[in-house]
Amino acid sequence: MSDTATTTQSIRDFALAVRTALSDLPTDDVDELTDGLEADLTEQAADVEAADSAAPDFELDDPVAYADELRRAAGLPVRGTDAPARVPWLRRQRTRVGALRAGATRRIRSSAAGSQLLDFMLVLRPLWWVLRGWVVYAVAAALLGGAISTVPTDPLRWLVLTAFVVLSVQWGRGRWLPWRWLPGFRTVVSVCTVLVLPMVLLITANQTGAQNSAYVDYNPYPAPGLMQNGEQVTNLFAYDADGQPLTDVQLFDQDGRALNVVNDPANTDYLPQLDAVGEQDMVVPSLLVPGGSGWNVFPLRLVTSADIDYTYDLLGQAHQADAAPSPFPFAQVRPLVPVSEAGEPTPSPTPDPAPVPTPEPSASAAPVAEQ
Amino acid sequence: MDTTQLLKGVLDLAVLAVIVDEDGYGYDIVRRLRAAGLDEVGDASVYGTLRRLYSAGALSSYVVPSDGGPHRKYYGMNPHGRAMLAEQRANWTHFADTLSQLLEKPQPSVSLATIGDNL
Numbered sequence: 001m002s003d004t005a006t007t008t009q010s011i012r013d014f015a016l017a018v019r020t021a022l023s024d025l026p027t028d029d030v031d032e033l034t035d036g037l038e039a040d041l042t043e044q045a046a047d048v049e050a051a052d053s054a055a056p057d058f059e060l061d062d063p064v065a066y067a068d069e070l071r072r073a074a075g076l077p078v079r080g081t082d083a084p085a086r087v088p089w090l091r092r093q094r095t096r097v098g099a100l101r102a103g104a105t106r107r108i109r110s111s112a113a114g115s116q117l118l119d120f121m122l123v124l125r126p127l128w129w130v131l132r133g134w135v136v137y138a139v140a141a142a143l144l145g146g147a148i149s150t151v152p153t154d155p156l157r158w159l160v161l162t163a164f165v166v167l168s169v170q171w172g173r174g175r176w177l178p179w180r181w182l183p184g185f186r187t188v189v190s191v192c193t194v195l196v197l198p199m200v201l202l203i204t205a206n207q208t209g210a211q212n213s214a215y216v217d218y219n220p221y222p223a224p225g226l227m228q229n230g231e232q233v234t235n236l237f238a239y240d241a242d243g244q245p246l247t248d249v250q251l252f253d254q255d256g257r258a259l260n261v262v263n264d265p266a267n268t269d270y271l272p273q274l275d276a277v278g279e280q281d282m283v284v285p286s287l288l289v290p291g292g293s294g295w296n297v298f299p300l301r302l303v304t305s306a307d308i309d310y311t312y313d314l315l316g317q318a319h320q321a322d323a324a325p326s327p328f329p330f331a332q333v334r335p336l337v338p339v340s341e342a343g344e345p346t347p348s349p350t351p352d353p354a355p356v357p358t359p360e361p362s363a364s365a366a367p368v369a370e371q
Numbered sequence: 372m373d374t375t376q377l378l379k380g381v382l383d384l385a386v387l388a389v390i391v392d393e394d395g396y397g398y399d400i401v402r403r404l405r406a407a408g409l410d411e412v413g414d415a416s417v418y419g420t421l422r423r424l425y426s427a428g429a430l431s432s433y434v435v436p437s438d439g440g441p442h443r444k445y446y447g448m449n450p451h452g453r454a455m456l457a458e459q460r461a462n463w464t465h466f467a468d469t470l471s472q473l474l475e476k477p478q479p480s481v482s483l484a485t486i487g488d489n490l
Contacts, residue, residue, distance in 0.1 A: 032422050036444040039437060040398035044414060047402070066415045073382070073419025074426075 010060055011041045017063035018070070025076060033070050090184075129172035133165030135193045138200045140164070150204040225262040225295075234261055234273040234283050236298040237328050243335040245328045248288060249298050258296035265295035270303065279305035284323045302326040375411050382420050384463055385409060387429070387448070387456040394447035396435075397421060421446050429455045 015037045022030045041060075071078050108114040137160060138150040152158040170176040171186050226233040236259075238246040251259040261283070262268040270282040282303040286294030307322035378385070389395070389403040400421065401414045424430045429452035436442045448456075 032425070033418065035434070036397055036442060037418070038441040039443050040396070040401075040414065040418070042441070043398045044401070069413055069415035070419040070422075073416040074422040075419075 008042065011038055011045065014060040014063055014066075015041065018067045021064045021067035022070070025071075029074075029076060033074060033076075125172060126169065129169040130165050131197070132172075132190060132193045133168030134161065135197055135200050136168065136189065137161040137164040138203075139192075139196060150200055150207065225260050225265075232261075234271055235300045235302075235326055236261070237326075237330075238298060239330075239333045241336045243333040245330075245332065247299065247325070248286065251296050251298060258293070260295040261300065262295050265293040266291065268295070271300075273302075275305065280308070281305050282308060283326070284320055287320060299326040299328070375413075378409060378412060379416075381463065382412070382416060383424060384456070384459045385412075386417060386420050386424065387452060387459065390430070390446060391448050391453070391456060394445045396443040396445050400446070424452065424455075427455075 015034065018037065019030055019034050022033060025033075068078050105118070108118050134150075137152075140160070141149055141152075141157065149157070152161050167176065171182075177183055177186070236249075236251065238249040238251075240246055253259050258265070262271050265285065268285075270284045273281050273283050275281050283300045284303055285300060286297035287301075288294055288297055301320075301323040302325070303319065303322045304324070307319075385404055385407075386400060389400060389407065395403065397418050398414065401412065401417045404412045404417065421430065425432050425446065429449065430446045431449045432444060432446050434442050434444050
């Protein structure tokens, strides 16, 4: 009884070991080969016991040899002697592609020009290997590194790129392919590389272009806040209908935003402005708006170059205490004329739009601006 | 002569021959072959051969559950198998006849020198 149980167990183990030895075959093949194996072995064991003879063939000690005998008789490749018949379809395709390639090579070689071209391309193969390594690196960097950087930006990335290139070149030379599936994998990688290559090149071109233009456009000074005809406006001067200068005029744009002459009014203390002789004055915001954001109250006040403190740094410090009202460009301008009094619709008899007085600003402006 | 080597070449024929009249499962067929005198036939060889003949379309197959034990896979002949058997039988007969005739021909006597002969 216990003997039978032992036999049953050992048969089960043996059958399992045989299946394991066949495990490189497709599941269908394994099933077909071993379906009913337990039943057969059990019956055989019973036969041997009944005959009570020296069991001639019934040995459960070498499942691998048993599996090999099954394979040989079934016409399947024995493990380790041939490429596995794991994916026969794939193998067929590979054979077909190989034949196609051989045929194509023969056709190209049949003409002298084709032969020369092929030789030339063969010389370029190492270049392709390097390119393949680089593309694989770029894809890996995009997938794993987050940012798409086709050109390494730090030593670690350079190291990774080098590793990929070396691997690709070794693959190209037929080295470093320890597993049987690797040559196929290499083909897959190559095909993917060809597909991805245009995109990687495009990205690289864009990045290089962006970098170059970034260098060209690099400007340590912030972009100006207010422009007229491409030049920075550093101050504004308002005159009323009678042509008299106005002070402390608050200006806003069409969207109701303060019309500032600087980009970041809250954090800008002064704005450089060249005077007539090229000295650098500083324009400062009005103190009438709390928080230093009085950059839209015109005219802005001025710290002249003489009062700028260059003691602590080369850029100089402008102090509000030194600020004085900016001199108006004109003491006064032409008063406005109502349309009804303008008379004839013919062009104005004085086409010269220039203000009446000649500019002699500071003297006449001084009395007006007293803050 | 090692009969297992001879058997390898004709195992298909032998298996087809013992299965032609009655379906059988793996070990059943091994048993028939051994009963017919092919004592040295390996069971794994027979199972593999059955599988190959089945893949080649010469056999049909079906599974029969057995009482209490593991199920059995039966194989049976189909027309293609019969045709194959007929062809292989003809081939074998022709081959065996040829070889028999070859062996029955009087062999040219080879005179061997025996020890003590004076040459």
